[in-house]
Amino acid sequence: xxxxxxAWMHNLDEQLVARCHAxxxxxxxxxxxxxxxxxxxYAYRLLGNKEDADDVKQETFVxxxxxxxxxxxxxxxxxxxxxxxxxxxxxxxxxxxxxxxEYHAEYRHDLACPQSHGADPHAIVERxxxxxxxxxxxxxxxxxxxxxIVLHDIEERDYKEIGAxxxxxxxxxxxxxxxxxxxxxxxxxxxxx
Amino acid sequence: MGLNRDCSRxxxxxxxxxxxxxxxxxxxxxxxxxxxxxxxKEQADAIIITSRELAALRNSAVPASDTNFQDLLIxxxxxxxxxxxxxxxxxxxxxxGTALLGVLLCxxxxxxxxxxxxxxxxxxxxRTPSNPYGAEAGQDTRAPLAHWHAxxxxxxxxxxxxxxxxxxxxxxxxxxxxxxxxYGRAKPSLEHREIVRSHRLAHGLLAHGLKAKARRLYTESMxxxxxxVSGQPTEAPEESDAQAATQPCAxxxxxxxxxxxxxxxxxxVMDGIPMTTAAGRAGSAATEAENPAKGRAL
Numbered sequence: 448x449x450x451x452x453x454a455w456m457h458n459l460d461e462q463l464v465a466r467c468h469a470x471x472x473x474x475x476x477x478x479x480x481x482x483x484x485x486x487x488x489y490a491y492r493l494l495g496n497k498e499d500a501d502d503v504k505q506e507t508f509v510x511x512x513x514x515x516x517x518x519x520x521x522x523x524x525x526x527x528x529x530x531x532x533x534x535x536x537x538x539x540x541x542x543x544x545x546x547x548x549e550y551h552a553e554y555r556h557d558l559a560c561p562q563s564h565g566a567d568p569h570a571i572v573e574r575x576x577x578x579x580x581x582x583x584x585x586x587x588x589x590x591x592x593x594x595x596i597v598l599h600d601i602e603e604r605d606y607k608e609i610g611a612x613x614x615x616x617x618x619x620x621x622x623x624x625x626x627x628x629x630x631x632x633x634x635x636x637x638x639x640x
Numbered sequence: 641m642g643l644n645r646d647c648s649r650x651x652x653x654x655x656x657x658x659x660x661x662x663x664x665x666x667x668x669x670x671x672x673x674x675x676x677x678x679x680x681k682e683q684a685d686a687i688i689i690t691s692r693e694l695a696a697l698r699n700s701a702v703p704a705s706d707t708n709f710q711d712l713l714i715x716x717x718x719x720x721x722x723x724x725x726x727x728x729x730x731x732x733x734x735x736x737g738t739a740l741l742g743v744l745l746c747x748x749x750x751x752x753x754x755x756x757x758x759x760x761x762x763x764x765x766x767r768t769p770s771n772p773y774g775a776e777a778g779q780d781t782r783a784p785l786a787h788w789h790a791x792x793x794x795x796x797x798x799x800x801x802x803x804x805x806x807x808x809x810x811x812x813x814x815x816x817x818x819x820x821x822x823y824g825r826a827k828p829s830l831e832h833r834e835i836v837r838s839h840r841l842a843h844g845l846l847a848h849g850l851k852a853k854a855r856r857l858y859t860e861s862m863x864x865x866x867x868x869v870s871g872q873p874t875e876a877p878e879e880s881d882a883q884a885a886t887q888p889c890a891x892x893x894x895x896x897x898x899x900x901x902x903x904x905x906x907x908x909v910m911d912g913i914p915m916t917t918a919a920g921r922a923g924s925a926a927t928e929a930e931n932p933a934k935g936r937a938l
Contacts, residue, residue, distance in 0.1 A: 577693060
């Protein structure tokens with residue numbers, strides 16, 4: 448059933464891409480509507496800032512519009528868009544580093560624990576503290592490690608898809624995830640203690 | 641606190657245990673170890689917290705995006721405008737580059753192709769290492785005295801390779817005219833002018849490629865200058881016709897003496913023909929020496 452739905456979506460993507468090749472702007476509008484949220488969420492998880500995530504999302508679709516003529520359905524449209532988005536985020540981080548801009552992510556705290564009403568206030572505070580620690584640890588990770596944790600543990604992508612987005616093999620993605628998790632847990636442990 | 645050697649066996653399964661992905665057997669095995677290992681307990685706690693928070697992030701919503709497809713269309717239009725502006729700039733740059741290249745090509749054609757090589761400033765002024773004053777054939781090779789002094793005889797000395805004699809000449813100049821700081825400032829004495837004139841003539845000969853004659857004349861002028869320094873009067877050399885005919889140097893240092901009318905009388909031997917002038921005019925002396933026909937044959 449799931450495979451059938453995926454195949455149907457893949458076919459729909461192919462049709463939309465074909466219509467884009469024919470110069471239909473409406474087809475690109477449909478692609479935008481389908482993948483806007485995923486691209487934006489991925490950018491937000493990596494950058495931790497709403498304005499930057501918005502900007503990267505729009506830039507991703509501008510790049511996609513300019514390069515859609517070269518898209519040959521070798522990977523899924525979603526993977527292709529996330530790859531563009533990841534590259535743009537990496538460029539942005541490099542630019543910040545080159546200009547020596549100190550970056551601070553501004554993850555919204557309430558979003559990390561949305562189901563907090565009705566619980567014990569003590570537990571809510573404790574949970575908020577733990578969330579803060581994990582977000583700080585995630586933010587302190589190098590971007591490649593943060594990318595793989597976001598893709599696997601937050602966005603729930605499989606290794607094959609992660610490999611396609613990051614430009615590596617699934618085995619390499621698995622190894623990178625192991626190292627990233629270890630690094631994250633070390634940071635969380637040191638922050639907790 | 642790091643894991644010890646025994647704990648490293650559990651490290652790979654620790655994340656599975658923390659995320660509850662481990663099998664029942666693995667769970668029990670890990671639990672038994674964690675109960676007695678404080679380091680692994682801390683690790684497991686950190687993993688549990690991290691995995692829970694990541695799962696919470698997975699389920700959490702992100703703040704809504706403020707941009708939509710209309711914004712994207714505007715951005716695309718701006719991008720297109722930028723690209724077109726860039727292409728216009730590129731086109732202008734290409735045009736300017738082509739024009740510049742054309743001008744350079746035309747310049748090169750005019751310089752080397754149509755008109756032949758253009759002579760350089762030093763070439764047009766006729767100045768060469770062997771002829772630093774730019775004198776042409778038949779032209780007066782006299783340089784301004786100040787220029788002569790500024791050169792400090794270096795062109796001639798380098799050509800004739802007589803640095804010691806040049807030094808002697810300079811010291812002779814200073815002895816002859818001690819108060820003289822530069823040729824253009826004070827009036828030099830008659831002997832001094834004669835010596836300078838001889839040197840100038842030697843240089844003129846050198847400019848026309850008559851190096852042997854120039855060397856000879858220069859040597860003679862040096863002798864004269866030494867005579868001036870020592871205070872002995874110079875004598876015109878007495879030569880036979882046969883000697884004069886075989887003489888490689890066409891000019892002999894003039895003998896200076898009092899004229900009948902109270903002026904200065906100079907005696908020359910040019911190409912074996914003795915000549916004399918009776919005027920004491922410094923300005924015309926060189927001309928007479930260079931053009932012996934103007935002199936009166938004895």
